[in-house]
Amino acid sequence: MGEKWVLMKTAQTPTNIAVIKYWGKRDETLILPVNDSISVTLDPAHLCTTTTVAVSPAFQQDRMWLNGKEISLSGGRYQNCLREIRTRAREVEDKERGIKIEKKDWEKLHLHIASYNNFPTAAGLASSAAGFACLVFALAKLMNVSEDESQLSAIARQGSGSACRSLFGGFVKWIMGKEDDGSDSLAVQLVDEKHWEDLFIIIAVVSSRQKETSSTSGMRESVETSSLLQHRAKEVVPKRTIKMEEAIQNRDFASFAKLACADSNQFHAVCLDTLPPIFYMNDTSHRQDNQLC
């Protein structure tokens, strides 16, 4: 096995927009949510992350660049994804180039990762969802991992909760699961992207500034201080999720829009009920919301 080779894979993953919102974790490390959520995956031609992963015996350490700028991989979320994928890595052979990576080699080999978002990062457009889904998917391809999308979604979930929903097109449900180890907290496709082809999604960017409160710290504060969050998670979302699945199956736009608006507003309501309050909407989004809902 020569020392100069580099093996690469590139993947492209769209972002997804929740129509039944994920807000609140019951386990911070494994990223297990307090309720099911449902999202629609956008067309990858529009909002997406493109990630190239490369492996080479010449690499001295795992490194990553986001939008051309190197970022640290030392955080638990990256480490969890890398570890989970490496555990499942299998033998890879490129006969033409005379490259062979044994299963056991993956532990010693280092990765270089380059990721680009073609839309504003951390501005409420689920950049981390697309990013982690793309990272996990690209690594799975590079490492010849045999797990299916749902199994990969449980890995992507450990990078960013909503990332698990970006591994499928169409409408996707993140089942919250019951197990303490998170093994049943994964995404399933409800219907594929062809099911509702005359549904168009318009993304209106009212501000491309980074959010003042990250989703991670925001939902932690909501879980700790909002007296409405648990009621929403336990009493409201389960019923709403059933209705939303029906609306999607029946392509019932009136019900779909009403449920999506109601749930989005309730998510923002829980944010407002947090101490200190979190605002993800401004006057412009309020005006849009008033016209739509």
Added chain:
Amino acid sequence: MGEKWVLMKTAQTPTNIAVIKYWGKRDETLILPVNDSISVTLDPAHLCTTTTVAVSPAFQQDRMWLNGKEISLSGGRYQNCLREIRTRAREVEDKERGIKIEKKDWEKLHLHIASYNNFPTAAGLASSAAGFACLVFALAKLMNVSEDESQLSAIARQGSGSACRSLFGGFVKWIMGKEDDGSDSLAVQLVDEKHWEDLFIIIAVVSSRQKETSSTSGMRESVETSSLLQHRAKEVVPKRTIKMEEAIQNRDFASFAKLACADSNQFHAVCLDTLPPIFYMNDTSHRQDNQLC
């Protein structure tokens, strides 16, 4: 008894600001709330209503002017207040002027009412609270009504719910009551205005425009459509009210401010959870809220 006389009384009543919010009625006609609320009454030297009520055998009908403009008294709320006060009217005598009104005369005599607010009307500053409290109080003086402030508060409540809290200074609790006829839904003074003299209230008017949604229709829509409102009323407010009473008794500003902010934000959260959503805050109020809470 001559026909040319006019008897007049003038009252001045401050507005009140709820620190545990009233939002949602269980009876629309009697104006019975879904939860207790607590407010602080402002200094009448600042935000107040001044109302003069006059009676004369020369008046042909009940009439009212608000801020110099005649308004209709035909609505149920005015009619309920006028009827309840007239029922309790007693004999009035002005010996000097040779005027005597028997109890039975009040049914036939008509009233002229002139009311002024020295602050923006219907802009979220409880103008109807001050207005109805002042109307009921002025009429009670004119008609020599013997009921005490709490009993009068149950009448003012039928004009505008929060009006019942403006009949006392200091901190006031509106007890929601249990009876179907509303007889036990009235205000009591928790502490008077001298209890916490170093507490200053700053009213920052970020917009003096009229609200887009009136409180009446807003809370009706919230009761009908918000899945968080009943949880707030039944589970959150009762506990919070006890804590707020303690904070007021102990002049514990940190607890007071935290509870008031949390409750105000939860009220706005329920508004946002309403279909269609109701926004009473704009970007300016959000910025203030973020700094204060």
